[in-house]
Amino acid sequence: MTDDSAALAISGVSHDFGSVRALDDVSLTVPRGGFTALLGVNGAGKTTLFSLITRLYNNRSGTIRVGGFDLRRQPSEALARLGVVFQSRAMDADLTIRQNLEYHASLHGIARRAAKLRIAQVLEDVDLADRAEARVSALSGGQSRRAEIARALIHSPELLLLDEATVGLDVKSRAEVLALTRRLIAGHGVSALWATHIMDEIEPVDDLVILHRGRVLRAGRAAEIAGGAGLTQSFLDMTGLAA
Template identity: 70%
Template sequence: MIDASGAAAAPALLIQGVSHRFGRIEALCDVSFTVGRGAFCALLGVNGAGKTTLFSLITRLYDSTSGTIAVAGFDARRQPSQALARLGVVFQSRALDSDLTLQQNLAYHAALHGIGGKAARARIAEVLALVDLSDKAGVKAATLSGGQQRRAEIARALLHRPQLLLLDEATAGLDLRARHEVSALVRRLIAEEGVSTLWATHIFEEIEPSDHVVVLHKGAVLADGQAAALAGDGPLAKAFLTLTGAAA
């Protein structure tokens, strides 16, 4: 168990020696990396690399039996309530109730976190302002654009003031403008709110040279470092293809 002083000094996310199998299929093999406090980390990999499996282990949708996963210093297996309370999650699949207004969607989620009444209304107003959707509170989720829905899901993930945001292919299905808006929003939240972020993607254009990048391929970490250093003198896409080609 980790005490308060240990948690305060711990990284936002620690993944150490994590492996996972589905029967005979090895989905993750000895995965290790960290996400620092107030940092942006891109988990880069093609479909089937193991990104969603790792997210499912972090969020306890699957039970991890090998290695250590800790959120803000709290072990996800031994201290699941403390670990999950510090997580905000946006999965690839849409998760808003299309028949409810944005306000109603957020109020329902706030209640799941034990936030109700005036406190919920105040916090909902805060997160809608953060994602520039204050004017959409009373409209049904079904009427929001794809980019607005993603921003709404980020607002929902922020309701309980998490220390770490997990975003699994958050821009999937969005046009170029909406992708840029969502990416810019997350980076602004890091700068202004100090929220750490693990951003799973297969889109190289979403990664900036100064970003921390973890390359995941066929369940294994092939590279872990700054994007510019991994790319060298060429584009990151070329370095990625070289890494994954050698591992194919």
């Protein structure tokens, strides 16, 4: 383990799909116990970056460290500290929430007795304790997303990756999922990288990384990046999308 104090540290990462460069020399940091928003329009490279962090793709350039562990040299240690909520659903719709969580606990090598206690805890954390025996197919969109977060938390990760976690949700459910993520950070010390294209999900105090066409355009405190023009206008100006 290195002395890296960040929950996630990415340096000089690029990725190509044939002749198309999807990511170009990307560097960013997610501090421990912090909420970092990764803002970009569809096609900016957010999902590609998440795929590299989770080793769905192999990073051939640069470095990715999770909790101080190098993802290429120490993949088991790095991935053990990572919980992921993908854009696409990852739970079996025909099983109950509890059955899904039991399955994922077994994948992480959590013993049955410990899994039972952990499942009760994460369901309480995401306000789904009373829905444990409900089939995933019977959940509302917001409940389904909260169940996905419970699944991601089952092995007590240090870092949550959430890729467009509010896509398809109504305004109320979107606010609930975002508030839950912020509550987990405040109450449990979890860190989060929140990928989104929705400006309203970003607060002035948040750390913000703007990704556009595979490149990091700006990184810093959201209020500073927004400046006097506001975040939407600043984003449009720096990406050239206002033209």
